[in-house]
Amino acid sequence: MGSFFKMFFASLLAMIVFALIAAFLIVGFVGALASDEKPEIADKSVLTLDLSQHFMERRQNNPLAVLSNDDNAIPGLYDVVRIIRHAKEDEKIKGIYIIANSNNNAFASSEELRNALQDFKTSKKFVIAHGDMMSESAYYVSNVADRLYANPVGSVEWNGFSVNLLFLKGTLEKLNIQPQIFYAGKFKSATEPLRATQMTPENKLQTVEWLGDLYNHFLVKASQARKIDTATLHQLANTGAIQDSKDALANKLVDGLKYDDEVKDEIKKNIGIGKYDKLHLVPISTYAEAISYKQSGSNRIALIYAEGNIVDGDGDKENIGGDAFVKLVRKARLDKSIKAIVFRVNSGGGSALASENIWRELALAKADKPVVMSFGDVAASGGYYIAAGADSIFAQPNTITGSIGVFTVIPNMKGFFNEKLGVTFDGVKTGTYADMGVDRPLTPAEQNFMQEGVDRIYLQFKQRVAQGRKRDIAYIDSIAQGRVWSGEDALRIGLVDKMGGLEEAVACAARMAKVTDYRLREFPESRSWINELLNKNEDQPAAMLKQHLGEENFRIYQQMLEIKRISNGAQAKLPYQFIIH
Incomplete structure (x- = not known):
């Protein structure tokens, strides 16, 4: 009995201490949150x-x-x-x-x-x-x-810029996985890592050109700042000086x-x-x-940030969920206090269907109020698709854009399952094509279905661009083909309207809406601290993996995951994830 009471009171004491610590933390946490005291900025x-x-x-x-x-x-x-x-x-x-x-x-x-x-x-x-x-x-x-x-x-x-690409064709061959690839656009090289061991001539051509544009812009800015001519700066890199x-x-x-x-x-x-x-x-x-650095005013301009891959459904804070962003645009469209919409795109694209749905909602918004696009580092393929119908498009000279093309991948996993894992499949079906999937190769008829679907979406993509840019479809076809352009070239060929950043895009939207007294309402709206806290653990595995692998190896890991994602339907996506050195 004595030992029982010892254990009982020890446990009770531990619970009391734990409760006091928890209460202390909660009070401190809530108190800190409730405080609106701002940091003091000292003179000088x-x-x-x-x-x-x-x-x-x-x-x-x-x-x-x-x-x-x-x-x-x-x-x-x-x-x-x-x-x-x-x-x-x-x-x-x-x-x-x-x-x-x-x-x-x-x-x-x-x-x-x-x-x-x-x-x-x-x-x-x-x-x-x-x-x-x-x-x-x-x-x-x-x-x-x-x-x-x-x-x-x-x-x-x-030492200049370089781009390194990762190719997985040899890996897939060793695993006996056959990527069945369908694409539209001779420059649409998103599937190259799966079907080649090096860059195709078309991909090398476009990469040389857009990377050269970025490097030339870099040299021009350095020349202006340091008062050294660009030829000398280029020579210093080439000679390893x-x-x-x-x-x-x-x-x-x-x-x-x-x-x-x-x-x-x-x-x-x-x-x-x-x-x-x-x-x-x-x-x-x-x-x-x-400080208070945001503009205030009686009118509102919506600023919608779209960053990450374009995916079907709601997505999450790391990507652009088609359903979620349709709702955001619709909310801004139906809000009479919002006089214009600025849509910031930083995306290499993704789901063609989600891109179409977002494009549709932006087209409806454009009928009611000005819609201005601002391109970040990348606004390509599906990222360009959603922007094509805007009243005005802003980009930086070193933005990566274009890539107007479509692809889809259906991996044939039969060899991998049979020979590597010893797994076999059998079943029954009520229709000729009911069992179309990844456990067998596609028949010639099924391959035709896939290619026709890709071609149909590609034509629709070009039509959206032609309509938005007020160009005939033959011209759009000549600059499409999945080709990637720098922002500087995109201005020259008519894919964007002006050079500038988000600040210039917002000012343009205000002029178009004829408002001077305005504030920005930014979407997606910030989550409450409790939601941030509850969702923080969702980000931990990826953060830990990134920490252990390093930035570049983590990108390779993400590219491996992307192979799985792009097998889920037609994709309007940038040809590859590139790393500039």
């Missing part, structure tokens, strides 16, 4: 932009930040642009410090950051950048700085070689504080919480 502060931070289209909330010292949220790309614009007029912000090591933002996103920094400089406030091991993509943004420094024993990457930071200084790619502490001392001197005084470096995310 310097805004810090770390390019290694990936700024997605939408703000990324951290529901557990209130219990830690972490930032509450990572601003979205357009948030960062607006934050920098606010800092330009903020007397407490004396300049911007760019940490320029790696850059986890693609080139069109980097263009928006670079343009915002260029505008900030018109305030006569300083912009200083420093990198220990500076990548070319980081250099692209940071060369806009008044002074650009590299670590004395660091490096500045300067830049091997370390000393080479970069000798060839005037940077302004000096300094360690981090020396750069901080220079910043202190610039803002007029002593060597031993505290330097207030304010991260973008902290500054975002401290």
